[in-house]
Amino acid sequence: xxxxxxxxxxxxxxxxxxxxxxxxxxxxxxxxxxxxxxxxxxxxxxxxxxxxxxxxxxxxxxxxxxxxxxxxxxxxxxxxxxxxxxxxxxxxxxxxxxxxxxxxxxxxxxxxxxxxxxxxxxxxxxxxxxxxxxxxxxxxxxxxxxxxxxxxxxxxxxx
Numbered sequence: 001x002x003x004x005x006x007x008x009x010x011x012x013x014x015x016x017x018x019x020x021x022x023x024x025x026x027x028x029x030x031x032x033x034x035x036x037x038x039x040x041x042x043x044x045x046x047x048x049x050x051x052x053x054x055x056x057x058x059x060x061x062x063x064x065x066x067x068x069x070x071x072x073x074x075x076x077x078x079x080x081x082x083x084x085x086x087x088x089x090x091x092x093x094x095x096x097x098x099x100x101x102x103x104x105x106x107x108x109x110x111x112x113x114x115x116x117x118x119x120x121x122x123x124x125x126x127x128x129x130x131x132x133x134x135x136x137x138x139x140x141x142x143x144x145x146x147x148x149x150x151x152x153x154x155x156x157x158x159x
Contacts, residue, residue: 042095042096045092045095045096046096048092049083049092049093049096049097050096050135052081052082052083053132053135053136053139054139056077056078056081056132056136056139057136057139057140057143059077060073060074060077060136060140061140061143063077070140074133074136074137074140075133077136078129078132078133078136079129081132083128083132084125084128084129084132085125087124087125089128090124090125090127090128091124093127093128093131093132094124094127094128094131097131097132097134097135098135099130099131099134099135099138100127100131101131102130102131102133102134103126103127103129103130103131106130106134107130110122111123111126111127112126
């Protein structure tokens with residue numbers, strides 16, 4: 001004897017239309033994200049990230065024009081940025097940066113793992129710092145800023 005819950009004809013048919021999490025853009029409407037949606041999401045994330053890179057580059061340029069050392073300012077600015085301080089932002093840097101592998105290229109390998117109560121963890125901040133530092137340097141270079149030409153001479157030190 002078949003019970004009604006075993007009979008597939010009594011189960012409500014799935015509605016067509018805007019039911020899934022992917023809305024109407026997925027013709028199968030099965031909740032999966034389409035390639036178009038993925039590409040659009042990545043475009044938005046990259047736009048936000050590179051807007052941040054341009055802002056940091058402008059901050060560096062302004063500080064260098066006052067006589068500060070370019071390398072020191074880049075290091076301080078990137079290291080103190082939202083993108084490096086917060087772990088969730090580290091992942092966005094690594095997803096969006098064209099230099100996600102900068103740590104290995106610039107420092108010759110993976111960053112040191114640090115010990116936590118549960119074992120050893122990846123230093124996502126170190127990876128994000130290296131990627132963003134490279135992006136900021138490229139942005140400064142693309143703006144044709146030369147710290148040697150544009151920075152005023154440093155004041156003489158008093159003895």
